[in-house]
Amino acid sequence: MTIRLGAKTLASLPASVVRPAYDPAARGVGIVHVGVGAFHRAHQAVYTDAALGESGGDWRIDGISLRSTAIADALNPQDGLFTLLERGEDGVSARVVGSIRRMIAAARDTEAPLAALTAPETRIVSLTVTEKAYGIDRERGAIDEKHPAIAADLAAPRAPRGALGLLVEALRLRREKDLAPFTVLCCDNLPDNGGLVRAGLVDFAARLDPAFADWIRAHVAFPSTMVDRITPAPTDTTHAEVEQLLGVSDMAAVEAESFAQWVIEDHFPAGRPEWEKGGAIFVADVAPYEAMKLRMLNGSHSMMAYAGFLSGRKYVRDVMADETLAQLVRCHLAAAAATLAPLEGIDTDDYAQALMRRFANPAIAHKTYQIAMDGTEKLPQRILAPALHALHNDGDLRPFAFAVAAWMRYCTGRLDTGEPYRLRDPREEEIASTLARAGGDARAIADALTALSGLFPAELAANERWNGLVTDILASMLQNGMAQALEGEARPSA
The missing domain is CATH 3.40.50.720 (NAD(P)-binding Rossmann-like Domain)
Known part of the structure; x- marks a missing residue:
């Protein structure tokens, strides 16, 4: 022994x-x-x-x-x-x-x-x-x-x-x-x-x-x-x-x-x-550093967790090894950086590049499924807060809409193959019953999940442009499968 x-x-x-x-x-x-x-x-x-x-x-x-x-x-x-x-x-x-x-x-x-x-x-x-x-x-x-x-x-x-x-x-x-x-x-x-x-x-x-x-x-x-x-x-x-x-x-x-x-x-x-x-x-004030980390690191982490897990990527390093997904991570980081106030001593471009290297580290086996848990607790500060900022300031909404659509697709609880999985979310039962009533239509799913109490900011939930983006992306994920949806999203014209 x-x-x-x-x-x-x-x-x-x-x-x-x-x-x-x-x-x-x-x-x-x-x-x-x-x-x-x-x-x-x-x-x-x-x-x-x-x-x-x-x-x-x-x-x-x-x-x-x-x-x-x-x-x-x-x-x-x-x-x-x-x-x-x-x-x-x-x-x-x-x-x-x-x-x-x-x-x-x-x-x-x-x-x-x-x-x-x-x-x-x-x-x-x-x-x-x-x-x-x-x-x-x-x-x-x-x-x-x-x-x-x-x-x-x-x-x-x-x-x-x-x-x-x-x-x-x-x-x-x-x-x-x-x-x-x-x-x-x-x-x-x-x-x-x-x-x-x-x-x-x-x-x-x-x-x-x-x-x-x-x-x-x-x-x-x-x-x-x-x-x-x-x-x-x-x-x-x-x-x-x-x-x-x-x-x-x-x-x-x-x-x-x-x-x-x-x-x-x-x-x-x-x-x-x-x-x-x-x-x-x-x-004296942690808030600016906190916002940078939550929106750039954690926000992109959540996006790649849902998109990566649903497309068969077990680890974050596997996400970064796929150029299509890596391009989506770059887009998300750029959109998140644009929502931040200047921070003394910090270059957000340099920070984004450092994050890309960290995510790609082949020695770290960080599971996408592990990161995907507790989505209803993480989404507001990681994705929805910067999305609302982008809405107010004519920023790029699409990367945040893509992340939310990927979360919604994850909430259905089944891979494209039909294999089930647990969401591991404190509101898992509520999500399941909500979606059972909504049916399988992308708009119905998006509306039902957006209506969950205390999750989406009211202004964002009521915005037609935002809801249209989320629904269109979710429809592509449901109809075409995650692999094809990812390819379409990563095209420069998207």
Whole structure:
């Protein structure tokens, strides 16, 4: 049986493997992170590891898993250590990250999450739980009372199980114990993510105690962030390669591209690690960077996910290897860039070219089907917001209409061959019942999906030119198949 990665095996790892530049056991915890998935391990945990190596401090991370026990079972026997495989154009490198101290599985230990969140040393609580886990209605800036976790935690606020309920109860207890509040740092890929979580947290607290909600408004910081790193889901191949490179097994290994970016609003009243030592950028306003990334990187990612998956391209790199699809990506990037305000130090043409290279990286196996999930959560900020901007400013609407048509075609749940697949969307059942009533006509499908509550901006949904473009493109996809539709769309005359 192969030996597991752990504190006792660090010294014996091959010299080619990068190890923590500090003694992890000598550093205390200052951060609690909710949602320690692959992205957190490949992104914030790595920046924290670099900050600890350069500047020290008690900034290690205690992780909380709200539902699954798998990551706790993977990390805890390894003393929190895990391997990051960075896949660049020049090959692969391995780095062992030591910033995580332990994982708490809330499903097994219901009291431990609140104990960690109310510990005096906890100064930052960061989150990567995906938008759907918060239970916040973005349009209203308030909680969604029908969300299962929200409803359960409002009914039993002293025994919370969801992300917002947990943070509210932890802040209540800290206030009761006269402990300074922690900074809430959302690292999910959402516009104005700090403002979104603040609105949800304040609204949740107001349902319990309006005075407490006022205290949160006055005393708790919610800096916004922009995060970027392509992080495919780990596979058996990931674990096998790590074992070959390290000589030990690692059940928590992750892989990512060599590029990483983290832009952070610098507002941390209780202090923070020197993440800039790992390359993070601290700014007064994250919004312009956020818009660039969401509209260019994430928007083109969503477009190629739907178009690529439906045309048989398993990975993003396969999309980029097809000149027809690559041309559509270029068109989307150009249209998205045209919706952005100038950003000091950023050339959007250079950024677009860098994205094309990143997408084409042959070493990154990022599945189009993985990116396609949660479309109703992603579409508004990635595609619909820039489409509305283009509508207002006489911009190029067609690339956004193509992306929406591809999403609508994806919502039908069947490939051109007739093979079914799951949408993996929080509104999957609603979409299915809506389309069942609409029938198979392109206009009926487009109208039905456009009418989903809270998804399309009213002005866009009512625009005849926009609706005509979406319907025509969707009709081509349905009648001619995705391959022919893609060829037609990529022609210069389209």
